[in-house]
Amino acid sequence: MDIREAIRTQPMRRYQITTIVICFLLCMVDGFEILIMAFVAPHLSKDWGLDSVQIGYLLSAGLIGMAVGAFGLSPLGDRFGRRTMTIACLVLVTIGMGLSAIAPGPEQLIAFRAFAGLGIGGLVAGLNILVSENSSDRRRGLALGIYGAGLPAGVALGGAISGVLIAQFGWRSAFVFGTVVTAILLLVVVRSLPESTEFLIEKRPRNALGKYNAIATRLGYETSEHLPQPVAAAQVRSVRGGLFTGIMGRRTVMLWLGYSCLMAAFYFANTWTPKLLTDVTGNAGTGTVAGVLINVGGVIGALVFAALTMVVRPRIVNTMLMFGGAVVFAAYATGFQMVALGMALCVLVGMAANGGVAGYYAISPSVYPAAVRGTGVGLMIGVGRLVSIVAPILTGYLLDGGWTPEKLYYLFAGVLVVAGVFMFALDRTYRGRSENPETPEALSDGQDPEDRGSTRAASYA
Numbered sequence: 167m168d169i170r171e172a173i174r175t176q177p178m179r180r181y182q183i184t185t186i187v188i189c190f191l192l193c194m195v196d197g198f199e200i201l202i203m204a205f206v207a208p209h210l211s212k213d214w215g216l217d218s219v220q221i222g223y224l225l226s227a228g229l230i231g232m233a234v235g236a237f238g239l240s241p242l243g244d245r246f247g248r249r250t251m252t253i254a255c256l257v258l259v260t261i262g263m264g265l266s267a268i269a270p271g272p273e274q275l276i277a278f279r280a281f282a283g284l285g286i287g288g289l290v291a292g293l294n295i296l297v298s299e300n301s302s303d304r305r306r307g308l309a310l311g312i313y314g315a316g317l318p319a320g321v322a323l324g325g326a327i328s329g330v331l332i333a334q335f336g337w338r339s340a341f342v343f344g345t346v347v348t349a350i351l352l353l354v355v356v357r358s359l360p361e362s363t364e365f366l367i368e369k370r371p372r373n374a375l376g377k378y379n380a381i382a383t384r385l386g387y388e389t390s391e392h393l394p395q396p397v398a399a400a401q402v403r404s405v406r407g408g409l410f411t412g413i414m415g416r417r418t419v420m421l422w423l424g425y426s427c428l429m430a431a432f433y434f435a436n437t438w439t440p441k442l443l444t445d446v447t448g449n450a451g452t453g454t455v456a457g458v459l460i461n462v463g464g465v466i467g468a469l470v471f472a473a474l475t476m477v478v479r480p481r482i483v484n485t486m487l488m489f490g491g492a493v494v495f496a497a498y499a500t501g502f503q504m505v506a507l508g509m510a511l512c513v514l515v516g517m518a519a520n521g522g523v524a525g526y527y528a529i530s531p532s533v534y535p536a537a538v539r540g541t542g543v544g545l546m547i548g549v550g551r552l553v554s555i556v557a558p559i560l561t562g563y564l565l566d567g568g569w570t571p572e573k574l575y576y577l578f579a580g581v582l583v584v585a586g587v588f589m590f591a592l593d594r595t596y597r598g599r600s601e602n603p604e605t606p607e608a609l610s611d612g613q614d615p616e617d618r619g620s621t622r623a624a625s626y627a
Contacts, residue, residue, distance in 0.1 A: 168394040169363050169378065169381060169382055169385065169387060169394075170363055170364065170367065170394065172385070172387055173299070173300060173301075173302060173363070173385075174302060174303045175302065175303065176302065177302065178301065178302050178305055178309075179385050179386060181360075181381075181384040181385050182300045182301070182385070184358065185296060185297075185300045185359065185360060186296075186297050186300055186301070186309055186312075186313060188351075188354060188355065188358060188359055189293045189296055189297045189313055189316075190312065190313050190315075190316040191316065191351055191354075192252070192256075192289065192293055192316075192351060192355070193290075193293060193313055193314070193316030193317050193320065194316045194317070194319050194320030194323070194324070195259070195320060195344075195347060195348055195351060196286055196289060196290055196293075196316070196317055196320065197316065197317035197318060197319065197320030197321040197324070197461070198320040198321055198323075198324030198325075198344060198347075199228070199259060199263065199282060199286050199344060199348075200228065200229075200232070200286060200317075200321075201321045201325075201436050201437065201457070201461075202324065202328065202340055202341070202344060203224055203225050203227075203228065203279065203437070204225065204325075204436055204437045204438075204440050204441075204457050205325050205328045205329065205332070205340060205440065205457055206328075206332070206337045206340055206341075207221050207224065207225060207437075207440070207441055208440060208441060208444045208453050209332055209336075209337045210224070210337055211441075213337065214271070214272055216272060217566075218562040218565050218566055219559075219562045219563065219566060220272060221441065221562060222558045222559040222560075222561065222562030222563070223276060223559060223562075224272060224275065224276060224279065225433075225437045225438075225558040225559075226554075226555045226556075226558045226559050227275070227276040227277075227279035227280045227283070228279040228280065228282060228283040228286070229283060229433065229551050229554050229555040229558075230280050230283060230551075230555055231262075231279065231280035231281060231282060231283020231284045231285075231286070231287060232283040232284075232286050232287035232547075232551045233283075233287060233548050233551035233552050233555060234280075234283075234284055234287060234548075235255070235258075235283060235284040235285060235286065235287020235288040235289075235548075236287040236288065236290070236291065236544050236545070236547040236548030236551055237287075237544070237545065237548040238284075238287075238288070239251065239254075239255060239284065239285075239287060239288025239544070240287070240288050240290075240291040240292070240540055240541065240543065240544020240545070240547065240548065241405075241540060241541040241544055241545070242288070242540075243288075243291065243292045243295070243365075243540035243544070244365070244369070244537065244538060244539070244540040244541050245369070246371075247361050247362065247365050247369075247371060248292040248295055248296050248361060248362040248365060248540065249355075249359050249360065249361045249362070250361075251288060251289075251292050251540075252289060252292050252293070252296075252355055252359060253352070253355055253356060254285075254288070255284075255285040255286070255288040255289040255292075256285065256289065256348060256351065256352040256355060257285070257352065258281065258282065258284050258285030258288075259282050259285035259286055259289070259348050260285075260345060260348045260349050260352060261281070261282075262278055262279070262281040262282025262283070262284070262285060263282055263341050263344040263345040263348055264341070264342075264345040265278040265281065265282075266278040266279060266282060266341040267338050267339075267341035267342045267345060268338070287547065287548065287551060288544070290527075290547055291540055291543040291544035291546075291547055292540060293313075294310070294313075294527050294528075294530060294531050294543055295362060295364075295531045295539050295540060295543060296359075296362060297309055297310055297313045297531075298310060298528075298531035298532060299362055299363065299364050299531075299536075306528075306532075307472065307475030307476065307480050307528060308472045308473075308475060308476060309472075310472075310480075310524075310527060310528030310531075311468055311469065311471045311472020311473070311475055311524055311525075311528055312468070312469065312472050313524075313527065313528075314468045314471070314472075314521075314523065314524020314525070314527045314528060315464070315465045315468030315469055315472070315524060317464065317468075317520060317523060317524065317527075318460075318461035318462070318463070318464025318465045318467070318468065318516060318520040318521075318524075319461070319464075319465045320461075321436070321457070321458075321460075321461035321464070321520075322458050322461035322462050322464070322465060324343075324344070325457050325458045325461065326458050327343060328340035328343065329455075329458070331343055360377075360380075360381050360384070361377050361381070362536075363378060363381055364536035364539070365536070366378045366381075366393065367393055367394055367395075367396055367536075368396050368536050368537045369537075370393060374393060375390070375392070375393050378390065378393055396536075396537070404537075404538070405538050405541055408534055408535050408537060408538035408541075408542065408603075409534065409538060409541065409542050409545070413595055413599075414534075414603070416595055417533055417592060417595050418533075418542070418546075420588045420589070420591045420592040420595070421526075421529075421530060421533055421546055421588075421592055422545070422546050422549045422550070423588050424488075424526075424584075424585045424586075424587075424588030424589045424592065425526050425530075425546050425547075425549070425550045425585075426549055426550045426552075426553040426554075427553070427581045427582065427584045427585035427588065428488065428519070428522045428523065428526065428550070428582065428585045429523075429550035429551070429553050429554040429557075430553050430554060430556070430557045430578065430581050431491070431495070431519055431557075431578040431579075431581050431582050431585070432519040432520065432522070432523055432554070433554040433557045433558055434557045434558065434561055434574065434578050435460060435495075435515050435516075435519045435578070436457070436460060436461075436519065436520075437557075437558045437561075438558065438561050438574075439453075439456055439457065439460060439512065439515070440453035440456050440457040441453060442571045443456045443505075443508060446505070446508075446571075447505060452505065455509065456508070456509060456512050459509055459512040459513050459516065460512045460513070460515055460516035460519070460520070461516055461520060462513060462516060463512065463513035463514060463515060463516025463517040463518075463520065463521075464516040464517065464519065464520020464521060464523075464524075465516075465520075466513070466516075466517050466521070467487065467516060467517030467518060467519075467520055467521020467522070467524065468520065468521050468524035470517065470521060471483055471484070471487065471521050471524050471525050471528070472524075475528070479593065480525060480528050480529050481529055481589055481590075481592055481593035481596075482590075482593060483525060484522060484525030484526065484528075484529060484589050485586050485589045485590045485593065486586075487517075487518055487521050487522045487525055487586075488518075488522055488582050488583070488585045488586030488589055489582070489583065489586045490518055491515075491517075491518025491519060491522060491579075491582045492518075492579040492580070492582040492583045492586070493579075494511065494514040494515055494517070494518050495515065495518070495575050495576070495578055495579035495582060496575065496576060496579045497511060497514075498511045498512075498514075498515055498575050499571070499572040499573075499574075499575035499576050499579070500572065518582070522582075522585070526546075529592075530542070530543045530546055531543055532601065532603070533592075533603060534603055535603045561574060
C-alpha cells in the first residue's frame with residue numbers, strides 16, 4: 167500500500183495526530199522565541215538605558231538570524247530530511263536561548279538572538295510540511311489551521327509566564343525558561359518525530375525503505391517490499407522548474423510578496439504594540455498584557471481560519487483575513503490611546519496578523535511539489551523575514567523622526583491590503599487547474615475545455 171495515498175484518503179490515525187501535536191508544540195516554541203524580545207524590551211530598555219533605535223535593532227536581531235536560517239537551512243530539508251533538520255535546528259535554538267540568558271550587554275545579546283534565529287528560520291518550513299503531509303485531504307486545512315494557532319499560543323502562554331518570571335527574577339529568567347522548554351522538546355523530537363514519507367519516496371536516502379515500513383507499521387498498514395514510485399512531473403522536480411518556471415513562477419511571486427507584506431504588519435504589531443502602550447500609560451505591565459492579548463487574538467484567528475477552511479478555500483479565507491486586518495489596524499490607530507478600548511482592539515489585531523500567518527503556513531506547502539517543498543516554503547519564509555527585519559527598525563527611526571503611532575498603524579493597514587490583493591491573485595492562478603502541484607495538468611494552460619471545466623469544478627468544490 168502507498169502510505170501517501172492512505173494518509174490522503176483514510177481517516178487520520180493516532181500516529182498522524184501525535185506527529186501533528188509535536189509540530190504544534192514546536193510551533194509554540196517558535197512563537198515564543200520569535201517574540202520573546204517584545205516582552206523583554208520594556209524591562210531591558212530601563213535596565214540598560216536603551217533608546218528606540220537600539221530597541222529596534224534588538225527586536226530585529228532574531229529576525230536577521232531567521233532570514234539567514236530560512237535561506238540557508240530550510241532548503242537542506244529537501245536534501246537531508248525534515249526530521250534531521252528539525253533536530254539540528256532545535257539544537258541551535260537551545261544554545262542561542264541559553265546564551266541570551268547570560269548576555270552581558272546589548273551587542274552580545276544581538277549576536278545571541280541572531281544565532282537562535284538561525285534555528286528558528288530553518289525549523290518552521292519543515293514543521294509546516296510535516297503537518298501537511300501527515301493530514302488527510304479532508305482535514306488538512308483544519309489541521310494546519312490548528313497547527314498555526316501554536317505560534318500565537320506560544321507567544322501568549324510564554325508571554326504570560328515570562329511576565330511572572332520577569333517580575334520575580336528579572337528579564338534573564340524569560341530566556342532561561344525558553345532554554346529549558348526547547349531542550350525538553352528536542353528530546354521529544356529525537357524520540358518520536360517521524361521522517362516525511364514524501365521525502366523518503368522522492369529522495370530515497372539510505373535505509374529509506376526501512377524507515378518507510380516503520381511508519382507504515384506505526385500507522386497500522388502493511389509493509390512493502392519496494393518504495394512507491396515518485397509521482398511528480400519531471401519539470402517540477404528541480405528548484406527552477408518547481409519554483410520559478412511558468413505558472414509556478416507566478417505563484418511563487420504572489421505567495422512570497424503577499425507573505426512579506428503580512429510579515430511587515432505582523433512584526434510591527436507584535437514587537438512595537440507593547441512598547442507603544444507602555445509609553446502611553448507609563449506602565450510596562452500594560453504593554454505585557456497587550457502583547458498577550460494580541461496573541462490570544464492570534465489563537466482565535468487561527469482557529470477561525472481552520473473552521474472556515476471546512477467550507478471555503480483556504481486562500482479565500484486568508485484573503486478575507488488580510489482585508490479585515492486592514493480595517494482593524496485602522497480602527498486601532500484611532501482608539502488605542504484609550505486603554506480599555508486599546509486592549510479590546512489588541513485581540514482583533516492579533517486575529518488578523520497572527521491568524522494570517524497561520525493561513526500562510528497552511529497554504530504554502532500545497533503550492534509546491536514534494537521534491538522542492540522545503541526549498542519553496544523555506545525561501546518564502548526567508549523573503550518574509552528580510553522584510554520583517556526592516557519593519558521594527560524602520561518603526562524606531564520613524565518614531566524618532568516624529569511619526570505618531572496612529573500614522574504607523576494606518577501605514578501597516580495599507581500593507582495588509584496589498585497582502586490581500588496578492589493572496590487573491592494567487593487563488594486565481596488555480597482557476598481551471600488541479601490543486602495537486604505534482605501533476606502536469608496542474609501547470610498546463612492548454613487543457614481541453616471539457617477537462618478544464620471538470621477540473622475547475624473539482625478545484626473549487
